[in-house]
Amino acid sequence: MPTAPHPQSTDELYEALRENDRRPYGRTRTVTAEELVDAAEQFAEPVPLIHALLELQEAYTYGSEPRKSPVVFARLLTLFDEQPDVFDERLRHMLFWRFKWVAHALRQLPEIPLSSLRQWLTEMRDRYEKAGLGLQPYYGQAYQLAAHVGEDTTPAYELWAARTRTRLSDCEACETCERALYHLTAGDDERALRTWEPVLAGKESCQEEPARSVSYALLPLLRTGRTDRARELHLAGYRGCRRNPSMAQEVGRHLEFCALTGNEARGLELLSENRNLFDEIDSPLDLLGFLTGVEVLLQRVEHLGHGELPAAGYAGRTWTVAGLRAEVRGRADDLAARFDARNGTTAHTDRRRARLDRAPLVDALELTLRSRGLDDVAPAAAPVAAVTATAGRTTAAVPDDLAELILHARKSEERGHPDAHACWARLRTLVAARDYTHPDDPAVGPLVQLRADLLADEASRASDKDEFAVAAGLYEEAAGLYADAGLPGHAAVARASALLTSAEIPAQGDDATEATATALTAAHASMVRLHEETPGLAPHQEARLLRLRATALGLRLQASRSEEHVASALAEVDLLHAFATRHDVVGQISGALLLRATTYAISGDLPAAVTEIDALLDRLRAHGPAWHLPRTLGLRGRLQLVLRDAQAAYADLAEGLRLAAEWPADAVDTSRLHGDLAEACMHLGRPDEALRHLTRSAEMELRRGSRTDAFCTYSNAAQLSLDLGRVEDCIALLDSLLAEPDVAAGELDDRLVAQLRLTRARALHAGDDLKAATAEFVALAAESAGWDDDPGSHAVIAAETAVLLGESGEFGRAREAAEQALAAHARDPRYEQLSNCLRELARLQGQQQGPDGLAGALAFLADAGRVADEARATGYEARGRSLDTALAYEYGRVNAYTGEYEDALAALDKALALLGEPGAEQDHAAEWAECVRLAAVVEGLYLERPAPALARLDAAVSRLTPLGHTDETEPLTSLAARLRDEE
Structure with missing residues (x-):
């Protein structure tokens, strides 16, 4: 599979070799290296071939093809023996270094006799001695062979470890790993870990380190009780070796x-x-x-x-x-x-x-933010097993007798008891069996009634997942079966439920809110007619219809937020409350009180809502039903959040979550409780706890089948973990999510997936994996270019991509990405993000390229200037310093980097004028002081005018000190002392 044009000159060959060196190790790089060796053989001079062979051996070595590495090295050794003079010092060093690569490759191949391995080491020793090279690298290979074979390694270890390192010794990180493994094999975990510490701490590294050392150190860390360290290194180390x-x-x-x-x-x-x-x-x-x-x-x-x-x-x-x-x-x-x-x-x-x-x-070490057990990855279990797994300690046992089970399910449904879901799940399995026989019992009723019950339960579950169209269809089907069974009251409740869920189907278009309100008004009117026209309703059925009517008007108020809808909503709630109280329908009494509190909250009357909720909680604690407590506490917690009493909110939500554990998992929306608790924790300054609640919320949503909601919550958790500096946690979480089958298959919303990838790319950047971050940003920029409905997001992504390319020194590609960002910004402005990007690109180019980068840097700043002009014309105000001030400061830095000191000083003076002198507040004192410091550096050091520079510094210190900005004065006084020393 050809990967590059055939080089026609040595210059083209060297460029192709450099380009291949930038590729990751793998099949593409290896095949390209093989092609480049073939290309190098066409040239008369041997040096290009030597370089190509060295590249090929490296590709084989790090591409895990040990059988081929020695063959390539044999060609290099022959070239060296025939023409040693063509090997300059660097090539000679590389050749002797790779004797070790061959020794390593031969150990990996069981078909190579042990005698051949020893013979190769003898060859290595003889060559090193002949070349006047130290033998420490040879003894290192001899020790590794002894360890591989399983011989007594002590003599070989001492011969190697006691010798002084040479230029051809393995790097410090690799040798540290070998010494640590010696102690580990001897059973001394503590000494091994002490030896490893420089590598594990990131002070020593190479191509394979610290990933190799980390993988070996994980178990010793566990055995010595350092579980947190093991967890941390697992996340970082795994990413360094996966795939x-x-x-x-x-x-x-x-x-x-x-x-x-x-x-x-x-x-x-x-x-x-x-x-x-x-x-x-x-x-x-x-x-x-x-x-x-x-x-x-x-x-x-x-x-x-x-x-x-x-x-x-x-x-x-x-x-x-x-x-x-x-x-x-x-x-x-x-x-x-x-x-x-x-x-x-x-x-x-x-x-x-x-x-x-x-x-x-360890019994259970929480490795990632997405902790899952084997049950979570198992295929869907039978409903019977699911019932057992989700039942809480207050849930009654599901009856074994079929007739009793049916009657118990209906009684539980009538009361709104959480047992109903478990009973329906069990019945659904039984009815689906081929040998099912329906009880011949008048109290149970006909099979058609049971089928209608099961459809109604299925519709309720679909509605809970916001699958309103599905729910409406199921309710209609259930209503038809109830009518066939001669149960008009049941049919009326099912039809009313269908009316409500149909009205809840999200409307589309600019007038979606008005359309939703209209649909709910019509649904309520139809429910009222249905209620009036249905004779013989049982009290629990009539209460249910009143509840549906009140819910419809409550939802209309929520959609419209219109004051004119408040009174009618409250009136309908009063009807429900009065009827339920008169007939002692306990569950609907509390339902009416909850609806009343919610109505007050939606209308903006929070004190009334809190009063109603407090009264409801008192009633629930005294009279029940107890399973309504978690939801009611959740509502009070949300009200407290709106009232900005985070501590009270936390107490209510935590109690609600505790009580929810007493009921089946699907009886209470625990994902909502966890999500609200996360918000309370953030207000209380407890972000790590908030992160735990966010991930729990997402897990609950996944178990309910709400995958889009779950991934949105996980996305928030990933962003929070990144904000907290938990970079590896963030990456591990996102890697897990992006590996989900429906994500990989493109079945999840593409914008949500893009957001997950964008957060991951930012995390990779924060984790100093610039290469991987840049690759992901480039891919996202290409994909988002097609988002015609959201050019602003493409502008932001392209801008961040440009900055990463600039960090890599690829300013040509960075300019292209910046142009994309500017074009998208013209359609959907992102003033601050674009200005930040362009200024950063200018700084990077000036800093990296010096005077050669001045023209490109100034072009970026000119673009930033146009963005600032546009922002000013539209009245846009930046969140921090003004775009004009930031631009002036960047002109100062760029000109200083590129040697244009007079221009730099003028720009910094302009920035200081725009900033204005600081006051007692901390708003911009640090920024002002840094601008003064840089101006003094340019003036005093680069322009060699120390007197005005000192005057500038002394004036700034005199300004800042009385205002209490002591931290800001330290770098100024330090610079002033340096300038006085140099006078």
Whole structure:
């Protein structure tokens, strides 16, 4: 598969090599490297070929193709032996460095005899000695071979570790890992972790580190009680190795970590994300390590009784956990046996067995913001099981006798008791069975009545999910069956429910609000007629109809927010309350009081709403029904939030959540309670707790089947975690969401998915993964260019993309992205975002390129100036400093970076004039002081005019000190001291 034009000159070849070097390791880079070797062979001079071969060996090494790496190196060694003079110091260094790569590659191949491995090390030693190079790298390879084979490593370790490092030694991070592994193998977790600390802390790194060290350190951290550190490193370390064939063993150790910490569901998720590794790992040793980690996970899942769960495995067939485990076990056992046969020991079989025999180290360590159990990833369970799983401690047992079950379900439905849902679920399963026989009992009624009951329950569930059109159709069907059964009262309630849900179907267009209000008015009128025309209604049925009528007018008020609709809504509630009280329909009494409180709240009379809610809570605590308490407390909590009493809101919502736990999961909208609690926590300055409630809310929404709502809530949680600086938590959460099947298949709203990806890209940027962040931003910018209905969002995305490209030094592409942003901004202005982007691009170009970047930087600032002019003309006010002030300051910085000091000073003086001198408030004192400092640097250091610079600084300090801005004066006094020292 050709990936690049065939280079026609050495210059083109070198450019192609540089371009390939920027690609990630993998098949594309490797194939391109192979093509470039072929291209290099056409040139008479050997140096281009040497460079191409070096690139190819690197692609094989880090692309997990160890069989090919030694072959390429043999060609390089032959070229060196034949023409040593063409190898300059750098090429010579690279050649001798890669003796270690070959030693590593040979260890990974069980078909290579042990004698050949030892012979290669002898070759390496002889070559190093002949070249006058230190032997510490050779002894390092000898130690690694001893550790691989399973020999006594102490002598080899001492011969290596006691020697002084040379220029050809492995990097500090890699050697640190090897020393730590020596102590780990000896059973000294503490010493291993102390040795690892510089790498784990990020002070030492390389191509494979710290990801490699992190994967090994996870279990020692758990064994020594450092669970939080293990969690943190798992999130960061896994991201550094996922889907990478050359780091398959590291992926395997992360899967093992999940299995041993009660995170089997996350382990299966990560396995799915890395399914490519089953077919892309060419290294037998890496494959053995990966498969063993996979088996640890699958063994644990099967042990927990979930062997029939689906699992991601080898391509070409569908796997269960049990089936994949058997396949993996056979392959891994064979690999371990092959290595042991080659090495003449049992080391690999023993190590594998030790990993498989480990017991879990932690019962349940919460690894991510999206904690899920195996039940959450299981296929939908039978309704009977679901009933058992969701029943709370106050829920009555579902009767075994069929007739009793039907009667109990209807009685519970009549009372509004949460037991009804469990009973209907059980009955739905029984009725669907082929051998179902309906009870011949007059009290139970005919089968057609039961079928109508089940349809009505299904309609209620659809309505709870805002699937109003579906609910309306089901209610109509139920009404027809009730009529067939000779039950006009039941039919009337079902038809009234259909009228209400039909009116709730969201209207479209500019007059949607008016259309909704009109539909609800018509629905109410039809309900009134239906009520009047239906004879023989039982009290509970008549109360239900009155409740539906009151609800319709309440929803109309909510849609219209019109004062003229308040009185009619309250009057209908009064009718319901009076009727329910007269007939002692307990559930509808509390329902009427709740509707009255809600009506007052919607109309803006919050004190009356609170009074009603307080009275209702007193009644519920005295007379019940108890299952109404959580919802009522939730409403009072929301009212307290509006009244800005976050502490009272928190107390109500927390109590509501506690009481909700006493009832089946679907009896109370616990997702709403968690969401409101998150808001209360934010007002109370407890963002970490808010984050927990947001994720719980999303989980509840998912379990209810409200996937769009769940993903919106998860999106908010991801943004909050990013705002809190929990970057790896944010990325892990979003990676999990974006891997969901319906997301991957494009079934979720594309704008919501784009928002998730945008937050992830920002998190990658915050986590200093500039390459991955830029790639995601570029992709999002390309996709959002087609959002004709939302050019403003495209403007923001394209602007952020331009900044990341600028950070990478790609100012040509950054200019293109900025032009896209400006074009979209012209259609839907985003003044502040565009100004920020353009100024930052100017700063980056001036800072990175110096005088050569001045023209490009000034062009960006000119664009920012036009944006500021447009904003000023429309009366737009920026949230922080004015766009004109920010622009003047940036002109100062850019000119200073590019050596235009007079222009820089003039611009900074303009910025100071626009800012104005600071007052006692903290509003812009820091910004003003920084502007003074930069102006003094330009004036005193670059223009070598210390006297006016000192005068500027002294005046600023004199201005700030009496106002109490002591922190702002420190950099000014420090600069003044430096200028006086240099005078």
